[in-house]
Amino acid sequence: xxxxxxxxxxxxxxxxxxxxxxxxxxxxxxxxTLSHGPKLGFAMEAGAFLGRLSMIAILxxxxxxxSQFMLVVFDWVKLAGAAYLIWLGIKSIRYPPHLTxxxxxxxxxxxxxxxxxxxLWGNPKALIxxxxxxxxxxxxxxxxxxxxxxxxxxWVLTALITDTCYILLAGGARRLFTGKFAQRAGLVSGTILxxxxxxxxxxxxx
Numbered sequence: 001x002x003x004x005x006x007x008x009x010x011x012x013x014x015x016x017x018x019x020x021x022x023x024x025x026x027x028x029x030x031x032x033t034l035s036h037g038p039k040l041g042f043a044m045e046a047g048a049f050l051g052r053l054s055m056i057a058i059l060x061x062x063x064x065x066x067s068q069f070m071l072v073v074f075d076w077v078k079l080a081g082a083a084y085l086i087w088l089g090i091k092s093i094r095y096p097p098h099l100t101x102x103x104x105x106x107x108x109x110x111x112x113x114x115x116x117x118x119x120l121w122g123n124p125k126a127l128i129x130x131x132x133x134x135x136x137x138x139x140x141x142x143x144x145x146x147x148x149x150x151x152x153x154x155w156v157l158t159a160l161i162t163d164t165c166y167i168l169l170a171g172g173a174r175r176l177f178t179g180k181f182a183q184r185a186g187l188v189s190g191t192i193l194x195x196x197x198x199x200x201x202x203x204x205x206x
Contacts, residue, residue: 011137015155018133019162024123027196028085029163030170032112034188035092038171043109045163047116052159055126056152059134060145082201084122088115089193 022030025048033041107115120126134155138147 007137011151012154012158014133015158016162019155019159022166024085024196024199025120025126025159026163026166027192027199028088028116028119030166031089031092031188031190031192031196032115033167033170034174034192035190036107036112037174038167040107040109040112041167041170042164043112044116044119045160045167047113047118048120048163049116049156049160050113051117051120052126052152052156055120056149056156059152060148079201080122082122082197084118085197086194089190089195089197091190092193093187093190 029041029044029048032044134148134151137151138144
């Protein structure tokens with residue numbers, strides 16, 4: 001039987017609290033939106049969405065194995081993800097957007113989808129957290145896979161809602177960068193991305 005009642009409500013509230021708290025992925029999304037606009041921010045979110053779905057699929061197939069494996073490679077994945085975020089931030093600062101015209105250096109939506117996927121997977125704590133948190137709500141006496149898929153779907157949809165809110169807020173804030181302040185959008189978004197990379201690099205195993 002799938003989780004229901006008080007247990008399900010507890011999982012949903014805990015998931016909402018975690019996903020609503022700004023983290024590495026939210027920083028990347030807001031930084032990208034400030035730099036290139038909501039359209040490309042949502043393109044990056046599409047990549048993060050696909051990344052979360054792939055995490056769920058892998059966890060459903062081998063929850064214990066994946067969790068242990070990610071503990072082993074945590075530092076390597078973490079540093080790779082941090083370096084990628086810092087690289088995106090430096091690009092944003094070096095090639096600031098022109099908010100009143102079409103930015104020549106704006107990435108293609110397809111590239112943004114890939115960026116979102118890489119950023120999500122570049123934060124190993126996302127998988128480790130999910131692998132450590134979700135089992136507490138899984139009944140080992142029942143079939144594990146459908147339970148993981150069901151709870152994972154809640155996690156993905158919650159993240160989609162909270163990320164959308166951050167993208168819309170960043171899109172609204174982007175309108176403040178007009179006229180002579182337009183070039184500052186690149187500095188702000190680049191600083192957010194670099195800060196997210198440093199934050200990720202400093203994270204420790206749970």
